[in-house]
Amino acid sequence: MPDSALARILADFRGERAELLPILHRVQEAFGCISEAHQQEVARALRLPLYEVNGVVSFYTHFSKTRHGLPLRICQDLACHLRGASALIRDLGAWVRQAQGRGAELTAEPVSCLGQCDRAPAMMVGGEIITELTPQTLQAVVERLASGRPASTNGATEVGGR
Amino acid sequence: MSAAGASPRILLPPEGEAARLYELDASRRRGGYTALQQALALGPAEVVARVKASGLRGRGGAGFPAGTKWEFVSKAPDPVRYIVCNANEDEPGTFKDRVLMEQNPHLVLEGMALAGYAAGAREGYLYLRSEYVRSRERLRRALADAAAAGLLGDRVLGSEFSFRIHLFIGAGAYVCGEETALLESLEGRRGEPRLKPPFPTQAGLWNRPTVINNVETLASVPFIVREGPDAYQALGRDGQAGTKIYCLSGEVARPGAYELPMGATARELIFDHGGGIGDGRSLKAFAPGGAASGFLPAGKVDVPLSYEALANEGSMLGPGAVIAVSDRACMVDVALNLLRFFARESCGKCTPCRVGTEKLVTLVEGVQQGRGEPGVFSLIQELGPQMGLASICGLGQTGYNPVTTGLRWFREEFDAHLVGRCPAGVCVR
Ligand SMILES: Cc1cc2nc3c(=O)[nH]c(=O)nc-3n(C[C@H](O)[C@H](O)[C@H](O)COP(=O)(O)O)c2cc1C
Ligand code: SF4
Ligand code: FES
DSSP states (O other): OOOHHHHHHHTTSOOOGGGHHHHHHHHHHHHSSOOHHHHHHHHHHHTOOHHHHHHHHHHSTTOOSSOOSEEEEEEOSHHHHTTTHHHHHHHHHHHHHHHHHTTOOEEEEEESOOSOGGGOSOEEETTEEEOSOOHHHHHHHHHHHHTTOOSOSSOSOOOOOO | OOTTOOOOOSSSOOTTOOOOTTSHHHHHHTTTTHHHHHHHHHOHHHHHHHHHHHTOBOSSSSOOBHHHHHHHHHTOSOSOOEEEEEEOOOSTTOOHHHHHHHHOHHHHHHHHHHHHHHHTOSEEEEEEOTTOHHHHHHHHHHHHHHHHTTSSBSSGGGSSOOBEEEEEEOOSOGGGGSHHHHHHHHTTSOOOOOOSSSOTTTSOGGGSOEEEEEHHHHHHHHHHHHHOHHHHHTTSSTTOOSEEEEEEEESOSSOEEEEEETTOBHHIIIIIITOOOSTTOOEEEEESSSGGGOOEEGGGTTSBSSHHHHHHTTOOOTTTEEEEEETTSOHHHHHHHHHHHHHHHOOOSSHHHHHHHHHHHHHHHHHHTTOOOTTHHHHHHHHHHHHHHHOSSHHHHHTTHHHHHHHHHOHHHHHHHHTTOOTTSOOOO
């Protein structure tokens, strides 16, 4: 049974292999994951074997096969590490578990460098970059998200560079 | 603003000026797209000649001469060719391309169009990592504005030359910055590097001759075409050509992206521009060229941050990312952090890299936790270079540097861990 929302996404494309990543981005965005059923549908539309689509979905870290809450991506790499990211990552894990206990659909996801090393430590939630994190600002982010509000009050990242 | 005084900038907006160069009008008031206009009169061969004569080398890491690459493709027998701009920028400590795309997106697009004209390509792809949300917004708008003004698209500036640029969004993989992995990804596949040869200039995107350049490399070209190769050469120091956007991060007072003459020293960057190490601490070590370059001790801050000078120190310029480490940090801990990055990002296509990066993490974790066997350091010093020789792409070829350079310069600190002591007091047992 084709998913009609997915069919609408696929209708925006010509059905070429090179469109696979753009399509998967749209699916991930719309459903929060790229399920087995979605993959079958995409494979059919692009006339690709399922294992090809599956292989691509599992290769890239931004695609997930199952939905597990809004990911709070926090950088664990060196520039952030040198500015206290390890402790923040431990804190984040604890705060997210508490929030989950209260029914919030969030997950803590330590990730690779976000390219915000000049404003370390950095994290990304949805389309929003949050930089120069402290334990206080990080906890506030979790609290806001857990109560259904946007991650930060000050919007996206500032333009860096001096 | 900077203590070292103003040095000429050709990539980032002038210091202290609220130049909204990301807007087409402001960009054009400052000469945006005039190099493209000039190029159309000069002809493709002359553009290639100027880029070759300028001495411009790749800013993505490998430092290959840009003009040579363009010339290969311009002379390829296949008439269908592509330009690819590499904006995957994912190596810890590196963010210069983000700053450049956010602040001066038209310069990048103009550079791509110049590459297209010179190499005889009609289409270009800009491969942007997905986390660069603001870059994406600015590039989208810049592309639309430039197309509406007849600067891109069909018959650029009324000429016979047509050039279309597609923005392609990555999906989270450091290895996709490797040029052939990037091509695989553009074609809708897993981002696993190809075996070379053939090189992308021979068989690149969809097997067509392809120029792949870094964002900063391409953005350097408009100046070269407009002002000439000599003017560009003169911007660098000691025989180095042009300017370089150095990324400064880590334990410094003022991290940031600083455009300086190519060949500036780490001392100028860290102390004059970056304000030194904060909190009364002192500099202990620095990575001169990103995660893969490994570390140099503080005593090397006067080495120019250039291709040759760093190679002479057994290191590399890479994308030009300096990560400063203070005496508060532990080199074992710092090396382990980088080794974990490479293990996490290894694509697993070749065994020496997949197994080697994991093995190094395990060994150094053992050292950090005071469980290191006496022979562990010679094992690491053997394993690293072996992995380097047998791996097919730069990740495996360099990913061991953090620990081998750590051992080279900070051996006592590593040794201390074998007897259960962390001199910096960082490693917990
Ligand atoms: C693992 C790996 C990651 C890389 N990431 C990037 C990157 O993010 N951006 C980039 O321009 N070059 C990157 N490179 C270098 C590219 O393979 C290639 O040399 C470069 O894009 C060529 O452009 P240039 O000559 O203008 O530097 C990477 C190389 C490796 C091995
Ligand atoms: S060296 Fe590592 S990252 Fe590169 S192709 Fe081999 S496994 Fe993949
Ligand atoms: S190391 Fe954290 S953003 Fe680059």
